[in-house]
Amino acid sequence: MTLTLTPYTPRQQWGLNAIDASLPPSVLRQSATGESDETVRAELTGASRLIPTASPGQALGEARIFHALMNTYGRHRSTLSGGPFGIVGLTPRPDELQVRVAPSQLPRWIDALAYRQTATGGGVPGLRWAPHGADTLLTVGESRIILSGIDEHTWRTALAERNADDASLLPQWLPVIAAEAEHAAAQDTDLAAIADHISATLRRIRLVDRLTRNGHVHLFTTRHLGELHLIEACEATPTVLPLWISQSLPLALWPVGRTPAHGPADPHAAVLDWVTTIEPSAAPASAAHALCHLAGRPAHPTRLRAAEHVLAVAARVLADPVHAGLYDAGGWAGSCRTYPEGSVHGADPCIPPGAEEVTDLPAAELSRLGALTAGPADDDTAILDAGHDELVHLLDWSLAAATRPRSRPTWSRHDDGTLNAAMPLPARSGALTLTASTTGVYRTRLEHLDLPDLEHEDDTVEWEREAAPSQAAAVLLAEHAAIEAMICLPFQREHRKRRLLLPTTPPADPTQRTVIAGADLLLGFHSFASALTLLRYRADTTYGAADGHLQPDPAHADDPYDYAATLTAYVSEWFDLPSPHHAEEANTASVDSSAYRAHLAAHRAAFDPFVTRYLAAADELTGPRSFAERHLAGAAALRCTDLAALACHDLRPVRSSLLRLIQSIPQDPDQLAAWYEHYLDTYS
Numbered sequence: 001m002t003l004t005l006t007p008y009t010p011r012q013q014w015g016l017n018a019i020d021a022s023l024p025p026s027v028l029r030q031s032a033t034g035e036s037d038e039t040v041r042a043e044l045t046g047a048s049r050l051i052p053t054a055s056p057g058q059a060l061g062e063a064r065i066f067h068a069l070m071n072t073y074g075r076h077r078s079t080l081s082g083g084p085f086g087i088v089g090l091t092p093r094p095d096e097l098q099v100r101v102a103p104s105q106l107p108r109w110i111d112a113l114a115y116r117q118t119a120t121g122g123g124v125p126g127l128r129w130a131p132h133g134a135d136t137l138l139t140v141g142e143s144r145i146i147l148s149g150i151d152e153h154t155w156r157t158a159l160a161e162r163n164a165d166d167a168s169l170l171p172q173w174l175p176v177i178a179a180e181a182e183h184a185a186a187q188d189t190d191l192a193a194i195a196d197h198i199s200a201t202l203r204r205i206r207l208v209d210r211l212t213r214n215g216h217v218h219l220f221t222t223r224h225l226g227e228l229h230l231i232e233a234c235e236a237t238p239t240v241l242p243l244w245i246s247q248s249l250p251l252a253l254w255p256v257g258r259t260p261a262h263g264p265a266d267p268h269a270a271v272l273d274w275v276t277t278i279e280p281s282a283a284p285a286s287a288a289h290a291l292c293h294l295a296g297r298p299a300h301p302t303r304l305r306a307a308e309h310v311l312a313v314a315a316r317v318l319a320d321p322v323h324a325g326l327y328d329a330g331g332w333a334g335s336c337r338t339y340p341e342g343s344v345h346g347a348d349p350c351i352p353p354g355a356e357e358v359t360d361l362p363a364a365e366l367s368r369l370g371a372l373t374a375g376p377a378d379d380d381t382a383i384l385d386a387g388h389d390e391l392v393h394l395l396d397w398s399l400a401a402a403t404r405p406r407s408r409p410t411w412s413r414h415d416d417g418t419l420n421a422a423m424p425l426p427a428r429s430g431a432l433t434l435t436a437s438t439t440g441v442y443r444t445r446l447e448h449l450d451l452p453d454l455e456h457e458d459d460t461v462e463w464e465r466e467a468a469p470s471q472a473a474a475v476l477l478a479e480h481a482a483i484e485a486m487i488c489l490p491f492q493r494e495h496r497k498r499r500l501l502l503p504t505t506p507p508a509d510p511t512q513r514t515v516i517a518g519a520d521l522l523l524g525f526h527s528f529a530s531a532l533t534l535l536r537y538r539a540d541t542t543y544g545a546a547d548g549h550l551q552p553d554p555a556h557a558d559d560p561y562d563y564a565a566t567l568t569a570y571v572s573e574w575f576d577l578p579s580p581h582h583a584e585e586a587n588t589a590s591v592d593s594s595a596y597r598a599h600l601a602a603h604r605a606a607f608d609p610f611v612t613r614y615l616a617a618a619d620e621l622t623g624p625r626s627f628a629e630r631h632l633a634g635a636a637a638l639r640c641t642d643l644a645a646l647a648c649h650d651l652r653p654v655r656s657s658l659l660r661l662i663q664s665i666p667q668d669p670d671q672l673a674a675w676y677e678h679y680l681d682t683y684s
Helices: 025-033 037-044 056-073 103-113 152-161 178-202 205-211 267-278 287-294 301-319 321-327 363-370 380-402 471-485 512-517 525-538 567-574 594-602 609-618 627-639 643-647 656-663 669-683
Strands: 087-093 096-101 128-132 135-140 143-147 219-224 227-232 419-424 431-436 441-447 461-467 521-523 550-552 562-564 605-607
Touching (some): 025 037, 087 205, 096 103, 178 219, 219 471, 267 380, 287 380, 431 471, 441 471, 525 609, 525 627, 525 656, 525 669, 567 609, 609 627, 627 669
Antiparallel strands (some): 087 096, 219 227
């Protein structure tokens, strides 16, 4: 558990015309849109923004189309769909969006967009199409989506192949029928509050590329306390943070939006009211005192002057439409939460808008402020840096308090001062509970879930347990974490066997390719080979698959757990892959059997074809056997296999250097270390 928040170091904020940006604007835009060099240069000529914001009507139509695509595609591999949601690239303009769709994905797009006259009105009601030169134009409401390179013949052919006749996708000249209008209005109402956010995400869709290390794209919407949120779970860890914030991207890539209908927030009033409400004993005399308390800083006169300056800067930032995105996704509190390595996706902490302005103070003032937190051995530069850090820290918390959502849980106070809130989980048993102690430690967890795999974990999932600078800050962070906690169960694994708490339904007869396609956890031979030398000591004597991958301890009949007994089980334990329960069919099945593949598919995990072949052969020997015996069987199986044919069972490209590594695997375990080191020296 982290007991202190990571300090936030201000960085240069990149604008479109910033002369010191480390990347040119064209490269930044291409990373988000996937456009060609020629298109980017043409679109940026005379442009005031790197990526233009859609007009209100255009944004709502884009949101409806993108929402339909999210519902249809779900969790998918972009390598199999030509890009995220089948999008190769796009060109955003204020009043239209040009999209290049992978030709193979046209049928899937038609399935997503086709209006279905059901009670809920699936698809995009009111959408119409028309030929547009060499392209196809989609219109919905006031928005225009141009499918670039899809001519009328190609579009009509795709319509015919998918049986999407005039009852589902209608040409431009046919009017909107009454049922369509009713369902379209319902969609407009449902998405209106986050239409700008969804549209901005679509216009930057290629930003997900850097998140799909395991190959999956996963975006969806969820409702929390009556408000709709967009969730990104590309790395199997759901976050409500927008793509540009979770990856700490330059401000030039952030969307320009519209300030809330109720007007920009006043950080002076927001901070003072918030601290007074949550911690009345603090009795702040002013907004500056309240901000210092919220940020966990003593109210020194120098710091109070800095806090007044910070609040003034925050007021200007919050009133600027360029920074309207601060109000999205549960507010800026999400960027104040502590994530591994500083942020959700391992980048540096996201610097708040206004960081440059807030740190633009005379060096003497920065030194006085930095001296309050700097160590006695720090030099002048370190003291100046500490002053910068302090100002950005205060700015973070002023923005977090001012952008707190209007829909909030109800908190109650215990006798010891701890604050608690609880909400039932939608569509299942259990409750989401939030606690915030007087010391600033907060917890966000799910309780009373009635899940078998949590029997020995108090039937509880702890989504987040961290420390904030104050109790008021802890409540802000707990409320933000609650948005994700509400929908985290499908992504959660129990700690001992790494099984999904809510397993998926596997195909009736899963193939190795389908298992790999759905896997979040995938063990490749390169990683497997790196661990073989150590596994020989961890799994010196193991049993065969027919004996049971997991077996109870015969010496302790009252022990409720089962333990690794086969080489496959030890490998799964080593690499945090899911293991079967003792009574399941997969527990006595070979790793290359349909039963074991179904187990892996249910828990979104996979072995690559080469690891599978090795383990299947090694575990075929029954009874207790040494590692040397099992390795001999596994290595022999690989040496006798057509590796090129075996590689066809993998979705990922297989390098020739990896095949040479596998072909040369030694049969003597004592030679494994030298074998792998030679591979690293030769092919690194």
